Amino acid sequence: MKNNRAVTLTQCQDGHSLNFQAMASACEVIIQSSDQQLAKELGNIIANEVWRIEDKYSRYDQNSVCSDINNSAGQTVSIDEETYLLLNFAEQCYQLSDGLFDITSGVLRKVWRFDGSNKLPTSTQVAKYLSYVGWRKVQFDQQQITFVKGMEIDFGGIGKEYAVDRAIILAKQLTDLPVLVNLGGDLAVTGARLNNAPWQVAIEHPDVDSTEANIERNIKKSSTESGIKSNSPADMIISLKSGALATSGDARRYLLNKGKRYSHVLNAKTGWPIENAPRSITVVAPACIQAGILATMALLQGDNAEQFLSEQEIKFWSRR
Amino acid sequence: MKTEKTNIKAALTIATAALLGGNTVAHAETTAAKEDNSWEFDSAFLFYSETDRVSASEVILNAKKSFEDDEILNLKLTVDALTGASANGAVAQPTVQTFTRPSGNGQYDIAPGDTPLDDTFHDTRVQLNAQWTQAVADNLTASGGVHISKEYDYLSLGVNGNIAMDFDRKNSTVSLGFSHFQDTFTPEGGIPKPFASMLIGDSSAPTWDDEFAKTRLGSDDDKTTTDLLLGFTQVINRRMIMQFNYSYSMVDGYLTDPFKILTIVDDNGIAQDYVYESRPDSRVKQSIYAQSLYHFDTNVLDVSYRYMWDDGEITSHTIDSRFTIPLSDSFSRESYIQPHFRFYQQSAADFYQPFILASEPLPVFASADYRIGEMTAFTIGLKYGLLVNNGHELSFRLEYYRQTPTDAGFDEPGVLKEVDLYPSVDAMIAQVSYSF
C-alpha cells in the first residue's frame, strides 16, 4: 500500500519547499536557500529517511519490522539498535505516564472503531482484548524481543515524531542553512531563519494558550485598558526559533453515545477511552518526539490535561 | 499524583537524548507572533473637515515595547494642525457685521444673514505622552504617565496614575486612577476683560494699541484639571465582558474662551454691542459609564453608554456602538468591517445664552458658545481593516458627524426670528492607520 513516492520541488519567496506523501500525511521540507540543487538533495535525503522509517515501523506494511515482530506469535525476534532504542524510549514513556502510555494498546482498535457513531463495545469485548495489552508482558534487550501471542506493538504514537527528529539530524548533517521539516503537522526546525528571524508557524486557533505571558496577557487585556494586541482570530501564528511542535488528538475520531463524547484516546489500563480529554493539544519541546509524547500524555490526563502541562511548565495550546 | 511529576520534563529530555543520540537542541524557543520583545508601532493620519468651518489634520505615532515580567513602555507623539473658521458666538444679523480679530490686529466682515465665523485660527500642536505599566504584585497592576502638549498659545503638562486589582481568576478587576493637568493659556491679544466691549475700528490707528489694551486683563492665565476614575470590569461569560466606571473631575482656573463674544441686542434683535464672554472659574463634572462587549458566532458588538452631569447644569447622554464583522479571507488575508454609530445629546449650561438683551442686566456669567448649549449630535461611520505583510494591520475609517444645536428656550426678538440662531455643523472624518 505504498503511496506515490515522489518529491515535488517548489520555489518560494526566499527558499524552496519539497513536498511528498508519507505516513498517511502531507509532508513538507522548507529550506531557506535559493540553491535548487541543494534543495533537491535535501528533499530526497529526508523523504527517503521518512519512507525508510515508515517501511520499517508501519503496522500496515506486512514487510515491516513491526509486522515481523507482531506476527512472531510468542517467539523471540532479533532486533537492531534502532528498534532497541525506540523500544527503550517507549519503556520510559510507559513509566513516566504511570502506565497510561503503552505501545501494546494498539490491539484495542479491534473493538474500538471511532467513526462518529454510537456503537460502543461491551465490557466483555473490551476485557477480552485488554488481556493482550500490557507493556510489562514484553521482554526485550539490545538483541531481541519476546511477547505473548495475540499481543501487538504499535509505533504509531511515536513514529512520525521520530521521523521528524531524524530528518532534522540529517538536514543538519547536510547543510547549515535554516530548514523546517513538517510531517502532517508535527514539525521541527534546525534553528532560526537567516538574520535570527523566527519561522512563522500557524496552528488552528487554540482555546487555551499556556505560554504564561500569553495567559496573563489575555487576562490583562480583558481586565485593564492596556490594549495589548493579541493573536489573529482564525489561525494562531507562533514564532519558532528552535525546537519542535507536535499535535496530539483528532477532532474527527470519536464516538457519541447518550450525549457523552468518547475521544479516541484509550486508557491502556482500563481499555476504555479517556473522558473529558481536549480535542487536541499542541506542545513545544526541544525535540519532536518529546513534544509528541507530552501531548499524548496530556491527553491521557483527560480533564487535567492543561493542568498537567502547566505544572510541568511546558508550553502548549489546547482545543476543547 | 506521583511525586516525581515535576521530573517528567527532565526525564523525557534524557530519554530523547538516548534515542536520538544526543543530537538534540538544549531548548525550544518559541513565542507567539507579536510577542518578541521588540517595538510595536501604531501610526495614524486623520483628517477632520467641517463644511465651511474648521479643518484639522492629526498624526499619531505610538510606540510600545514589552519587557520581561509584563512591563510595558508606551510612547506617543501627536501632531495636529487646525485651520478654518469657527463661530465666534455672535448672532447673525440682516446687515453686514464687522468684528476685530482676537489678536487685535485687523478686522473681518460677515455678510448679512451669515453666522459670524472667525477664521483666524491656524494652529499647530505637538503632544508627547509616556506611560509605564507594570505588575507590582500577583494580581496588582500599576501604571503611571506624563503628558506634555504645546501649541502656539497653549501649554499643558499632566501626570496620571492608575492601580488595578484582579479577583476571581482575573474575572473581576477594580481600578482606581487619577490625573492632574496644569495648563497655561497665552492667547494672542491677551486675556479679555469679562463683558468688555469688543473694540472695533482701525487697527493701524495710533491710539489702537492703548485702547485695545484697556479691554485686556493680562497676557495669560492658568487652568488645572484633576480627575478621579473608579472602574470595575467583569467577565460575564466566554462571550461577554462588561465595564462600569464612575468619574469625578474638577477644573479650576480660566475656563472662559477668550476668542468668543456675545451680541447685545435691543428688543428688535438688532446688535448694539459685542462683549467678551465670561464663564465661572470652576467646574465639577461627574459621569457614569457602562460598556458591554458581546461576541456572537463571528461578529462582535460593542455598546457603551455614558451619563455626564456637572455643576453648571449641563447633562449629557452618549450612546456609542460598534459592530465588528470579520470578512472571510479575501486574497487569503484577514479583514473586517466595522460599522459605527454614536448618538450624543446635551443640555445647555446654566450660563449659556445665545445673546444678551440690552434691556436686561448683564448676567454674572454668560457664553454663547454653541458647544455648551443645548444640542444633539450623531456620528455614523465605517471602518475597514486588513492584515498585510506578515501580520501588520492597515485600516481605513470614514465617518460623518453632524451636530445640531437646538433652541434652549430663549425668545427670539425682532430680526432674530429671521436668522438661523442654531446652525447645524456637518463634518467628515477620514482616517488611515497602519500598525507594524
Next chain:
Amino acid sequence: MNTGHKIKLALIVPLIATASGCTSLGVEPWERDLLAKDAMSLTSSPIDSALDDHIYFSKEASSGGKGFGGGGCGCN
C-alpha cells in the same frame, strides 16, 4: 446632586453588586479564547479612541467617562 442623578446611580450600583455577587460569572483561564481577540478588548483601538476623544472634547461639553477627560489642549 438632584434626584435624577440619584436614581441613575441607584440603578448602576445594584447592577455592579449583582454582577460581582454572582459566583457563576466568569471563565476559567482556558476559556478565554474569544475574550482574547482584539475586537473583544475594551479599547480595541487606542489610536481611534484618542483621535475621537480629541474631536468630541473639542466639539462637545462632555469628555472622559471611559478614561480621563483631562486638559491637554486648548481646544475647549
